[in-house]
Amino acid sequence: MLAWPILHTLSKDKLSVFLFHKVPKVPDPLVPNDFDLASFESMLDRICKNFRVLPVGDAVDCLRKGSIPRRTACITFDDGYPDWQYGVLPALRRRNMHATFYITTGQFDRRPLWHERILAAVRGLPDGVFDLGYAPLQPILLQSLQDRQRLVHRLELELKYLTLHKREELMQRLESLAGVSPASVPVMSPDALRDLHSQGFGVGAHTIDHPILDYCDETQTNHEIGGVKEQLEAMVAGRVEGFAYPNGRPYADFSRLHVDAVKKAGYTHAVTTHWGVAKPETSVFQIPRFTPWAKREWHALYQVGRNLLTDPMLVPENSL
Ligand SMILES: [Zn+2]
Secondary structure (H helix, E strand, O other): OOOOHHHHHHOOOOEEEEEEOOOOOOOOOOOOOOOOHHHHHHHHHHHHHHOEEOOHHHHHHHHHHOOOOOOEEEEEEEEOOHHHHOOHHHHHHHOOOOOEEEEOHHHHHOOOOHHHHHHHHHHHOOOEEEOOOOOOOOOEEEOOHHHHHHHHHHHHHHHHOOOHHHHHHHHHHHHHHHOOOHHHOOOOOHHHHHHHHHOOOEEEEOOOOOOOHHHOOHHHHHHHHHHHHHHHHHHHOOOOOEEEOOOOOEOOOEOHHHHHHHHHOOOOEEEOOOOOOEOOOOOOOOEOOEOOOOOOHHHHHHHHHHHHOOOOOOOOOOOO
16 A cells, blocks of 8 residues: 655645545445445545544644644545444454544434435336436436436436525425335434444534435524534534535535534534635634545545645624
């Protein structure tokens, strides 16, 4: 496994935070470009060889003090998936690597993640013309796996930027056409969350129902940001100090109102999905994150190096 000496130079006063999601043992045919476990483990080996991995809270303390050591990185995951327990956690433990998991809690009340519901529904749709009866999504002929992959992509695009109410209405229409129920979608269990926490991994918050915060009113915003903290703290019987903005892109998915809400809810830091690295002057409420997706080692390390040269986009913040 290659160590890149240039990363030592590039990483001065910078924090790299890596972001992952679901890591299945074998790729899902509907999303073939997602990480599978073998690719993920190769990526972990590269990170292990080139970085010193800290818990997010410790790295944030270093950032606040302006003393972030070279080659510092954090590993993070978003959403909450049952297969973490069997693939990701053992892979991390074998390498003695810490990671923080930002969890969406609706799944503990039998409301699976909306994009997992899309996958289950598209798998269940019969061949033929699919028409959701929703004008932005034109009818699509389903004949092949590629047609279904395209439909997953289109549904995620069209259903993401809606209110939770409208998204739910369309999800139920989709599930009815597919003849599937959300109850059939695998979700993370409360015991799996507590097990992850008891193993020493970090738990952060990622809202209750994964809305785009810019599509929430004030009451919903406070519920999604503050309510999830209370729920998770009760479940793990401990403090939850970090928040991950859903979808996570500054301006497109959250604004200064949401950064304020995160501060008021009592979090000590928050993470986005904008690429780049945090520096001592970066707000700890908008720490950027990055997923190196290349499978080949030289290409992945090039992506990591390029990310070290990227400044994050930040929304302006009010001083509270
Ligand atoms: Zn998410």
